[in-house]
Amino acid sequence: MKESDDWRIVPELTPGDTEPLVHKSYGDSFEDTTLETVLSGLEVGRLLVAGAESDACIRSTLHGALVRGYDATLVSDAHTAGDRTAWGAPPPAQVIAHTNLYWTYQTAPGRTAGTVETKDVDFGTS
Template sequence: MSTLTDRDRTALVVIDMQQAVVANGHEVERVVANIDTLIARARSGDTPVIWVQHADDEMPSGSAGWEFVPELAPASGEAIIAKRFGDSFEETDLESTLSDLGVGRLIVTGAQTDACVRSTLHGAVARGYDTVLVGDAHTTEDMREWGSPLSPEQAIAYTNMYWNFTAAPGRTCATVTTDEVDFAT
């Protein structure tokens, strides 16, 4: 169980599902459909949905690429966390938002697997959260031109594998499929 006291709720975190971020992503249509399924399930069960939205000099706030993909949209009242770094906790109000909601367990989805998703997973567990990666609800583009030795398929499979075997004292980590997600803690 999470090392965070009085935080027994779970939240679904949707990282950077923005037009420019996923434009060249691996199996984006399938990932979007899986995230959409999870959002519907979370909302019907009163599980908070937290949206993370990246901006930087190459993708400024308000630009077309900065917008969420049209198939996925925050509902009224759902938190939107603006970020500039890979880890969704760095210089954002994600931690205070989760604290206010009583959340100690995160279900993580989004993009890019080998950047913001992975950074946020590690940031969450380092901060005391139980963290579940939805293995068929995250994507990445081909990063080999920037030095990655892995294809998108390999990067996703590797991240799914190692997160399933990650552990820390008093915290749990796991990788599950969309069908296996249990929002109950």
């Protein structure tokens, strides 16, 4: 629930005073948020995506970024999935592997996609 203890950012990840904070309620981090406005203001055109729920939030955000014209790279060893095997989903390791596999080969006109391991992440502008 919004504004509940579960909604709050853990102290170890508290953003700095100059870091933008975007609250989201849907899988796609662009959906009904200020993310696109924040990125535009910072002149960002390339996203490195990492986080939780490979088969939901990560997947939705990657596609949301690509269709909005951003280059979108998945950090292949920096996303995770909850265990949904009780509902018929594959085990988390398979979900992660599948997400990495299909995003490695994702394409769109004039945009780049793909995966990169954490050790190879480059925060440069190219």
